[in-house]
Amino acid sequence: xxxxxxxxxxxxxxxxxxxxxxxxxxxxxxxAMRLLNVEAMYGSFRAVNDVTLDIEAKSxxxxxxxxxxxxxxxxxxxxxxxxxxxxATVKGSIQVGGTDLYDPSVDPVRVRRSIGMVFQKPxxxxxxxxxQNVSSGLRLSGxxxxxxxxxxxxxxxxxxxxxxEVKDKLNEPGVSLSGGQQQRLCIARxxxxxxxxxxxxxxxxxxxxxxxxxxxxxxxxxKTRFTIVIVTHNMQQAARVSDTTAFFNMGADRGxxxxxxxxxxxxxxNPSNKLTEDYIAGRFG
Amino acid sequence: MTVAPxxxxxxxxxxxxxDRRRMRTNRIMxxxxxxxxxxxxxxxxxxxxxxLAKGLGTLDLAFLVNNPLDEQVGIANAIKGSLAxxxxxxxxxxxxxxxxxxxxxxxxxxAVQRIGDxxxxxxxxxxxxxxxxxxxxxxVPALGYNGYAGALALSxxxxxxxxxxxxEVLRLVPAGLREASLALGVPMWRTTIFxxxxxxxxxxxxxxxxxxxxxxxxxxxxxxxxxxxxxxVIDLGAPLSSMTIVIYNNTISSDPTKFAQAWTCALVLFxxxxxxxxxxxxxxxxxxxx
Amino acid sequence: MQxxxxxxxxxxxxxxxxxRLVTAAGVMIIVATLVAITLVLLGQTSVLWPFVDxxxxxxxxxxxxxxxxxxxxxxSYGALPMLWGTLVxxxxxxxxxxxxxxxxxxxxxxxxxxxxxIILTFLxxxxxxxxxxxxxxxxxxxxxxxxxxxxxxxIASTLGRVVPWLSEDSSNPANSSVFRAGIVLxxxxxxxxxxxxxxxxxxxxxxxxxxxxxxxxxxxxxxRLVILPTARAGLISAVxxxxxxxxGETVAVVLVIGGGATLIPPSLFQPGSTLAGQIAISYGDxxxxxKGALAGLxxxxxxLTLVLSTLARLMLSRSNRQGRS
Numbered sequence: 001x002x003x004x005x006x007x008x009x010x011x012x013x014x015x016x017x018x019x020x021x022x023x024x025x026x027x028x029x030x031x032a033m034r035l036l037n038v039e040a041m042y043g044s045f046r047a048v049n050d051v052t053l054d055i056e057a058k059s060x061x062x063x064x065x066x067x068x069x070x071x072x073x074x075x076x077x078x079x080x081x082x083x084x085x086x087x088a089t090v091k092g093s094i095q096v097g098g099t100d101l102y103d104p105s106v107d108p109v110r111v112r113r114s115i116g117m118v119f120q121k122p123x124x125x126x127x128x129x130x131x132q133n134v135s136s137g138l139r140l141s142g143x144x145x146x147x148x149x150x151x152x153x154x155x156x157x158x159x160x161x162x163x164x165e166v167k168d169k170l171n172e173p174g175v176s177l178s179g180g181q182q183q184r185l186c187i188a189r190x191x192x193x194x195x196x197x198x199x200x201x202x203x204x205x206x207x208x209x210x211x212x213x214x215x216x217x218x219x220x221x222x223k224t225r226f227t228i229v230i231v232t233h234n235m236q237q238a239a240r241v242s243d244t245t246a247f248f249n250m251g252a253d254r255g256x257x258x259x260x261x262x263x264x265x266x267x268x269x270n271p272s273n274k275l276t277e278d279y280i281a282g283r284f285g
Numbered sequence: 286m287t288v289a290p291x292x293x294x295x296x297x298x299x300x301x302x303x304d305r306r307r308m309r310t311n312r313i314m315x316x317x318x319x320x321x322x323x324x325x326x327x328x329x330x331x332x333x334x335x336x337l338a339k340g341l342g343t344l345d346l347a348f349l350v351n352n353p354l355d356e357q358v359g360i361a362n363a364i365k366g367s368l369a370x371x372x373x374x375x376x377x378x379x380x381x382x383x384x385x386x387x388x389x390x391x392x393x394x395x396a397v398q399r400i401g402d403x404x405x406x407x408x409x410x411x412x413x414x415x416x417x418x419x420x421x422x423x424x425v426p427a428l429g430y431n432g433y434a435g436a437l438a439l440s441x442x443x444x445x446x447x448x449x450x451x452x453e454v455l456r457l458v459p460a461g462l463r464e465a466s467l468a469l470g471v472p473m474w475r476t477t478i479f480x481x482x483x484x485x486x487x488x489x490x491x492x493x494x495x496x497x498x499x500x501x502x503x504x505x506x507x508x509x510x511x512x513x514x515x516x517x518v519i520d521l522g523a524p525l526s527s528m529t530i531v532i533y534n535n536t537i538s539s540d541p542t543k544f545a546q547a548w549t550c551a552l553v554l555f556x557x558x559x560x561x562x563x564x565x566x567x568x569x570x571x572x573x574x575x
Numbered sequence: 576m577q578x579x580x581x582x583x584x585x586x587x588x589x590x591x592x593x594x595r596l597v598t599a600a601g602v603m604i605i606v607a608t609l610v611a612i613t614l615v616l617l618g619q620t621s622v623l624w625p626f627v628d629x630x631x632x633x634x635x636x637x638x639x640x641x642x643x644x645x646x647x648x649x650x651s652y653g654a655l656p657m658l659w660g661t662l663v664x665x666x667x668x669x670x671x672x673x674x675x676x677x678x679x680x681x682x683x684x685x686x687x688x689x690x691x692x693i694i695l696t697f698l699x700x701x702x703x704x705x706x707x708x709x710x711x712x713x714x715x716x717x718x719x720x721x722x723x724x725x726x727x728x729x730i731a732s733t734l735g736r737v738v739p740w741l742s743e744d745s746s747n748p749a750n751s752s753v754f755r756a757g758i759v760l761x762x763x764x765x766x767x768x769x770x771x772x773x774x775x776x777x778x779x780x781x782x783x784x785x786x787x788x789x790x791x792x793x794x795x796x797x798x799r800l801v802i803l804p805t806a807r808a809g810l811i812s813a814v815x816x817x818x819x820x821x822x823g824e825t826v827a828v829v830l831v832i833g834g835g836a837t838l839i840p841p842s843l844f845q846p847g848s849t850l851a852g853q854i855a856i857s858y859g860d861x862x863x864x865x866k867g868a869l870a871g872l873x874x875x876x877x878x879l880t881l882v883l884s885t886l887a888r889l890m891l892s893r894s895n896r897q898g899r900s
Contacts, residue, residue, distance in 0.1 A: 079468060081464065081467065081468060084464075084467060086394070109470055109471075109472045110470065111470075112467060112468055112469065112470040113469070113470025114470075116468060116469065116470075117468035119461060119464065119465065119468075121461055123459070123461040123462055123464070123465040124465075125462060125465070125466075125480060125483075125484065126462075126484055127480075127483045127484045127486065128483075136466075136469065136471075136479075136480075137469035137470065137471065140466065140469070140471040140475050140476070140479050140480070141469065141470045141471045141472070141475070142475075186465070189465075189469065190468075190469065193469060193470060307793055307796065308793060310793075310795060311793035311794055311795040311796070314795040314798075314799075315686065315794060315795060317678070318678045318681055318682045318686065319682060319686075321674065321675045321678030321679055321682070322678065322679040322682040322683070322687075322695065322699075324675050325675050325676065325678075325679040325699050325765050325766075325769060326679075326695060326698045326699055328702055328762045329698050329699075329701050329702055331713075331717070332702070332705060332709070332710065332713045335713050335716070335717050336709070336713070339716075380601075381601050381604050381605075382601070383601070384597055384598045384600065384601030384602075385598070385601030385602045385604070385605055386601075387598045387601070388595075388598035388599050388601055388602050389602065391598075392595055392598065392599075393602075401602055401605075403888075404605055404606060404609060405605065406884055406888065407609060407881060407884065408605060408608065408609060410819055410823075410880045410881070410883075410884045411612065411823075411877065411880065412822070412823025412824075412825070412851060412876055412877075412880060413823065413825065414823065414825045414851040414854050414855060414873075414876070415612070415616075415823070415873045415876055415877055416612075417854075418616070418854055418858070418869060418870070418873045419611070419612045419615055419616065419873075421858060422615050422616070422619050422866065422869075422870060423611075423615055441608060441612075444605070444608075445605075448605070472590060472591055473591060474590050474591050474594035474595070475590065477594070478594075498704070501706075502704075502705075502706030502707065502708075503706075504706070504707065504708040504825070504826045505825035505826055505851065505854075505855050508855060508858070509854075509855070509858050529706060529708045529826075532706075532708045532709065532712060533708050533711075533826060533830075536708070536711065536712045536715060536830060537830070544716075547712055548712065548716075551706075551708075551709040551712055551713075554706055554709060555705060555706070555709055558704050558705065558706055559701070559704060561704075562700075562701070562704040566697065566700075
């Protein structure tokens with residue numbers, strides 16, 4: 001499928017700074033993360049083929065594509081979660097702030113503190129209260145914060161648009177909330193450790209449309225503070241929520257590969273690749 | 286026998302002879318099964334009634350607080366001995382068992398897990414007398430009969446129970462919770478302690494109670510290690526009594542008074558064992574309902 | 576707000592390795608214990624071999640040790656009567672416990688209304704909660720004389736006239752018997768058979784039941800044609816496991832089977848001895864060689880348990896494979 005592969009390095013879509021300046025500096029300050037020839041394997045099966053792309057800072061990048069094309073697998077390589085599965089390996093390089101995440105001297109635990117993840121099925125800790133859930137990342141990783149924990153809990157819950165709904169029941173179990181609230185709790189928990197980047201793996205697919213809407217609004221607010229990468233099988237969601245979209249497809253070898261990436265507007269109205277156009281038009285997937 | 290209704294000659298749904306025969310067989314077999322269940326349940330009532338009838342008579346406060354050499358014989362030393370040895374055995378079994386369960390479930394590869402499961406199975410199947418004989422041969426020639434040896438023998442029997450129950454509850458903790466914790470940048474070992482074990486805590490405690498109930502009902506291993514004593518002072522370094530030893534010794538004695546005391550001690554022991562068991566069942570039913 | 580990316584390099588994994596070592600140590604202790612048990616028992620038997628070789632030990636009876644004034648020891652130890660006793664009592668136990676336990680399991684899972692099932696299940700399990708010495712006390716005091724005067728008397732006076740191993744001395748019926756020990760084992764092991772069988776029966780797919788009911792089969796036919804065949808391997812495994820539990824039972828059996836018979840009894844209604852029981856009785860006065868004989872008994876018992884639990888696991892894996900097909 002070599003003819004359909006298009007590697008596009010995004011330079012910028014925001015008209016705020018000099019594009020020339022950014023074009024000359026590959027690892028520019030507005031690039032949060034660079035993927036260079038990243039491959040992900042389960043044993044000998046290559047689930048993700050040779051992906052090279054840039055993730056822009058303080059914006060939302062969406063990974064879209066049909067089921068099984070490796071979007072989630074790729075996402076999980078970004079915070080070194082992929083390798084927690086037995087036999088799973090990663091090739092290539094993922095650079096954040098000039099450091100390759102997969103450098104042997106890098107501690108995956110520290111990586112995950114700077115790159116958080118929200119999962120498809122909300123997973124608040126059942127043995128903890130709402131407040132304890134939010135502060136769990138800080139407490140359990142032994143991060144010493146100069147600020148008062150209660151303060152951080154309230155701030156994180158506010159940023160996750162959940163404070164008003166739970167401020168009177170902070171000591172109730174985390175699992176006593178509705179599905180949409182639980183997911184926002186997980187988001188609060190993730191941002192409480194102040195990561196640079198937040199990864200989201202189909203965060204709304206287990207939620208009803210109202211809860212989904214709330215989370216999409218939340219993503220719009222969060223992107224002013226965090227870089228967000230979201231995997232979604234819902235094209236319309238990607239169109240609503242993201243600034244940049246990367247389209248993946250499944251190859252003949254059943255492994256995923258990057259077809260095209262670019263500003264969301266362009267991908268959805270005037271994609272460069274025919275496959276992308278077919279997927280957007282709903283002709284397959 | 287083929288099942289073929291509808292091959293009727295006259296009316297469509299009239300019962301044929303073969304149908305009637307099948308229904309009669311059905312009724313007879315179901316009746317037999319019912320009777321068998323009754324037989325399975327019967328001993329409970331018989332034993333319970335006997336314990337209450339024969340044990341209640343001699344039961345009074347003196348029996349519980351006095352010692353064997355007092356004017357009015359009591360089993361205080363035996364109760365303390367049972368609790369002491371089982372308690373120490375739990376102090377040994379719990380950390381070892383929980384640690385082993387954690388390793389097998391959270392860190393071990395599939396191959397190591399399978400080997401570990403087999404070994405735990407074997408240890409679970411070791412007859413209690415063999416555990417007693419093992420400690421007897423190992424410890425008693427050098428140190429004599431003592432309570433510590435008794436506790437050791439009990440811990441050999443209790444540890445696999447802890448491992449098995451802890452493994453089962455750890456397995457029930459959803460993988461998503463471990464992932465959420467790792468994704469927050471919490472190292473694996475802290476995830477295991479503060480998330481996985483914390484979530485499984487009530488199940489782990491239930492497993493400890495289960496191990497306790499096994500330990501407190503054991504006789505044979507204690508006979509060979511603690512041997513029993515009439516001493517009112519509880520010295521773990523010396524021969525020690527337990528309720529089970531008292532029941533056993535009194536049962537084989539030809540003295541009818543002692544035999545009666547065996548029943549009373551049996552009542553006390555059974556009450557404790559039943560309480561523990563009901564506790565476990567209550568917890569298990571509760572969590573299954575949830 | 577930005578966490579420094581260069582902080583990635585700080586390796587602060589200080590807690591991980593100690594934790595893994597400690598938990599691995601837990602497993603190592605288990606391994607060490609099993610090895611130790613085997614070694615201690617094997618080592619102790621070495622005292623025995625100069626006097627009684629392994630083959631004689633396993634195939635003959637007798638239990639004595641005499642030390643002459645000159646310090647010379649004559650020892651005669653044979654495990655055969657105990658081996659016989661263990662196997663026979665356990666077989667009698669299983670012959671009763673298996674059908675009763677499986678039938679009870681069928682009733683509780685397939686037939687009984689839900690609330691009744693919960694109560695009855697609890698009652699069946701209570702027997703397992705009774706400490707074995709208490710069961711032994713009850714069996715010695717209540718069950719044994721009643722069995723002797725009813726079933727044993729009845730069988731001995733009918734079949735016993737023809738079959739010597741079912742006979743008894745009617746002028747002086749024994750106070751302990753192999754048969755009664757078998758019945759005690761049956762009572763103690765039925766809850767285990769029932770509990771394991773319930774699991775197996777419950778795991779028979781609902782679709783199989785529905786298929787037969789849809790064809791107009793009666794309850795019994797569903798049980799006979801579908802449930803039992805499908806559950807067969809699992810049920811066999813349950814019975815084997817219960818058998819393994821039965822051979823290890825000590826006090827309840829020893830109270831009812833009699834103390835220290837050193838020969839194979841001529842009749843089931845006479846006293847006998849078991850591997851576990853003999854250890855419990857003779858540990859106290861065991862001489863130097865005697866300790867070796869005890870260890871020998873322990874090894875035989877351990878070996879039997881190991882064989883049975885392996886068999887049970889093989890059967891269980893076969894039932895899992897069956898279930899998947």
